[in-house]
Amino acid sequence: MITLLDYGAGNVRSVANAVEKLGGKIKSVTQPSDILDAEKLLFPGVGNYESMIRILNEKQYIKPLREYLKADRPFFGICLGMQALYEGSEEDFSNNESLCIFKGRVKQFRTNLAVPHIGWNGVNIKKDSPIFHNIKPDTKFYFVHSYHIVPEEGSEILTSTNYGYEFVSSVHKGNIIGTQFHPEKSGESGIKLLENFIYQKDLTPKGSVNIKSKGLSKRVIACLDVRTNDQGDLVVTKGDQYDVREKGDVRNLGKPVELAKRYYQEGADEITFLNITGFRDFPLKDMPMIDVLKKTSKNVFVPLTIGGGIRDYTDSNGKTYTALDVAAEYFRSGADKISIGSDAVYIAEDYLKTQKKTGTSSIEQISNVYGNQAVVISVDPKRVYVNSPEDAKKHHVIKTKFVGPNNENYCWYQCTVQGGRKIRDLDAVALAKACQDLGAGEILLNCIDKDGTNSGFDLELINAVRNAVSIPVIASSGAGCEDHFVDVFENTSAEAALAAGIFHRKEVPIQDVKTYLQEKNIEVRATI
Numbered sequence: 421m422i423t424l425l426d427y428g429a430g431n432v433r434s435v436a437n438a439v440e441k442l443g444g445k446i447k448s449v450t451q452p453s454d455i456l457d458a459e460k461l462l463f464p465g466v467g468n469y470e471s472m473i474r475i476l477n478e479k480q481y482i483k484p485l486r487e488y489l490k491a492d493r494p495f496f497g498i499c500l501g502m503q504a505l506y507e508g509s510e511e512d513f514s515n516n517e518s519l520c521i522f523k524g525r526v527k528q529f530r531t532n533l534a535v536p537h538i539g540w541n542g543v544n545i546k547k548d549s550p551i552f553h554n555i556k557p558d559t560k561f562y563f564v565h566s567y568h569i570v571p572e573e574g575s576e577i578l579t580s581t582n583y584g585y586e587f588v589s590s591v592h593k594g595n596i597i598g599t600q601f602h603p604e605k606s607g608e609s610g611i612k613l614l615e616n617f618i619y620q621k622d623l624t625p626k627g628s629v630n631i632k633s634k635g636l637s638k639r640v641i642a643c644l645d646v647r648t649n650d651q652g653d654l655v656v657t658k659g660d661q662y663d664v665r666e667k668g669d670v671r672n673l674g675k676p677v678e679l680a681k682r683y684y685q686e687g688a689d690e691i692t693f694l695n696i697t698g699f700r701d702f703p704l705k706d707m708p709m710i711d712v713l714k715k716t717s718k719n720v721f722v723p724l725t726i727g728g729g730i731r732d733y734t735d736s737n738g739k740t741y742t743a744l745d746v747a748a749e750y751f752r753s754g755a756d757k758i759s760i761g762s763d764a765v766y767i768a769e770d771y772l773k774t775q776k777k778t779g780t781s782s783i784e785q786i787s788n789v790y791g792n793q794a795v796v797i798s799v800d801p802k803r804v805y806v807n808s809p810e811d812a813k814k815h816h817v818i819k820t821k822f823v824g825p826n827n828e829n830y831c832w833y834q835c836t837v838q839g840g841r842k843i844r845d846l847d848a849v850a851l852a853k854a855c856q857d858l859g860a861g862e863i864l865l866n867c868i869d870k871d872g873t874n875s876g877f878d879l880e881l882i883n884a885v886r887n888a889v890s891i892p893v894i895a896s897s898g899a900g901c902e903d904h905f906v907d908v909f910e911n912t913s914a915e916a917a918l919a920a921g922i923f924h925r926k927e928v929p930i931q932d933v934k935t936y937l938q939e940k941n942i943e944v945r946a947t948i
Contacts, residue, residue, distance in 0.1 A: 422459075465499050505591070540561065542560050544580045578625070638943060639915065640933055684721070684722055731763040763782055861892075864918070867897040873898055874899070
């Protein structure tokens with residue numbers, strides 16, 4: 421029996437699904453005494469440290485947790501669940517009490533690399549730990565965080581990871597284990613690690629080792645545009661410059677749950693669902709997408725992002741729900757990240773007018789509770805050509821290698837909303853910077869001009885945005901062959917590249933993309 425400490429924030433469904441897939445039984449903590457009654461305790465902390473510690477104190481979990489841990493009973497803390505073992509965090513501005521099992525604090529990344537640290541990275545193993553039994557030394561695990569532990573003594577260090585510098589990525593002392601990475605989102609190797617925790621009778625480390633790993637991988641992401649077709653079925657579709665119809669009917673390229681499972685098996689590093697069905701009432705009543713997430717997370721153990729309808733709503737009965745309410749429902753259904761599209765444009769416009777944060781926007785609300793790594797901004801820009809930078813003074817203008825229809829040598833990227841149907845007087849660079857300021861942790865950078873063309877990513881757009889922000893950027897729109905993925909990773913600093921149609925139609929299999937990237941000496945996560 422595994423006791424799950426679910427304090428109510430983030431996606432813990434995937435952890436429970438992983439345990440159940442392994443034949444384990446789950447019991448959730450509902451009162452403080454459940455902690456001391458546990459045989460093995462699993463604590464998947466997700467989101468913001470201050471919010472987590474506050475809730476643990478409010479629920480009176482700190483004292484029994486400390487008693488359980490000081491008795492050296494089997495414990496596995498994931499992400500914040502590991503960070504809580506220390507004496508406090510730079511993310512916490514309250515006076516709430518932490519667990520203080522190990523000496524040291526949690527500090528923010530200070531590096532020139534993109535923060536949050538998002539993606540698949542290796543671990544340098546320092547101890548011969550049973551939880552790494554039958555796991556290859558060069559295995560990569562999934563990270564998503566802006567803060568990391570800085571131990572004072574160090575006897576508990578199990579692994580380190582390189583991200584600009586070497587930081588501690590997991591700990592193990594006696595029966596107490598913690599990982600900064602998410603095993604439940606790290607594919608079959610992560611599932612094996614959890615299996616070792618569940619079934620190994622003796623969890624104590626056996627001695628020191630020194631096994632080095634490789635670094636951060638570039639991510640290959642599969643995107644599924646999901647909408648209801650004219651027959652009322654939920655299908656995966658694909659647009660050509662955002663037009664999803666062909667001969668009058670919505671393109672039907674498969675069922676979302678089945679396709680997501682296929683992409684997981686083929687080696688996708690992440691899977692993104694973009695719900696492009698227009699909402700008639702309230703998204704929490706859009707039960708098919710919630711059901712898609714729940715079913716997908718049972719068999720897909722890589723990160724899942726969901727976009728569509730993440731904003732404040734008032735339903736037909738006059739009841740108001742916040743964007744945080746909507747996001748919470750998606751997180752509890754299996755999502756790891758939330759993608760905000762059109763609403764982000766309106767939020768950025770308001771912020772740029774006032775230069776003041778309200779704390780009430782969907783970006784701020786969600787990042788304050790779940791952490792900025794949980795908020796992705798989906799940008800849908802199109803090129804606007806101009807003869808000189810002076811013709812678009814208020815916008816970020818670049819000199820382009822691709823001359824415009826009237827021999828223009830400059831352009832800027834105009835943001836759109838409502839699936840590209842309406843334009844706004846805001847450029848993609850300004851949007852990205854504003855959303856970063858408000859708490860977003862990642863940019864999904866689409867390009868209407870490239871969508872469905874199979875002509876390659878818009879490298880100029882990607883460089884313009886990536887050079888303006890310090891958070892990760894996902895390149896999207898235009899991929900047509902393996903070389904396009906090489907181009908984007910060799911000629912931009914994008915951390916990930918996303919494709920849809922070529923994967924749906926099996927024109928370019930995900931594994932072929934990864935094999936080709938490896939041949940070009942671009943670091944990727946091995947899946948075979």
